[in-house]
Amino acid sequence: MQQRRSSNGRPSGTDGSDFSYRMVVDSRYTKVAKGKSRLSFLILSQAVVQLIGALLLFYSYTKDERFDQLAVSSTSIYLVSLLIGELGRKRSRAKMLRFYIMTSSLGMLLLIVSVLKSNVLQEVVKDSSGWEAKKFELIKAGDVLVGLLVQILSISTTTSLISNMSPPKRSS
Structure with missing residues (x-):
């Protein structure tokens, strides 16, 4: 304990030359942290876009009394996929993130078909x-x-995040 108390704040016994023995964080882990934060922002953005879409769907239902099953099912699939994506991001589960990619892509595909089917454009x-x-x-x-x-x-x-989360391949 006596060694730790020094006037300049550095423990006695080190002269600063031990920097080469200090641990360094692998770049893969910093990429995962950055990817997780970016994915969090993108999932939030997707949720806002889907909320706007759901409000527009609800408004068109109350105005026209027309029920678009394809749009409702695609919105619900998409919202469930966002929950799965957020859980996969928080828990660092690659399988959940892959499932998120598939289900959100399916939901988006169904939304595109719904818009194209309406012939509005x-x-x-x-x-x-x-x-x-x-x-x-x-x-x-x-x-x-x-x-x-x-x-x-x-x-x-997400694909970049999954590849960085996977352990590096060992060459034999």
Whole structure:
């Protein structure tokens, strides 16, 4: 205990030349930490995009009394995949992150099919004067496009995170 008390704050017995024996964090672990924080932001962004989409879906249901089963099922699949992705990110589970990639991609694919099936974009292109009547459908299409962009970014981030989480391959 007497050795630890020194006037300059450094323990006696070290002259600073022991730096080569200190442990260094592998770059893989710093990449995992950065990837986890980036994935957290992307999952939050996806949740906001899906919340906006769900609100637009609810509004169109109350206005038109039309129930779009494909959009509802894709939104629910997507929201469940976000929960799985967040759990996989927090617990560093590669299998959950792979399942998140598959289910969120399926949800996004179903949302894209739902927008394409509604033919809103084709109707607006043919008759551009009637776009005001279809403005909520156009907002939904824009929401799906933003969601697609965030989906692409989250897939690339998640695959990078999974590859950095895996132990390095040993060469024989």
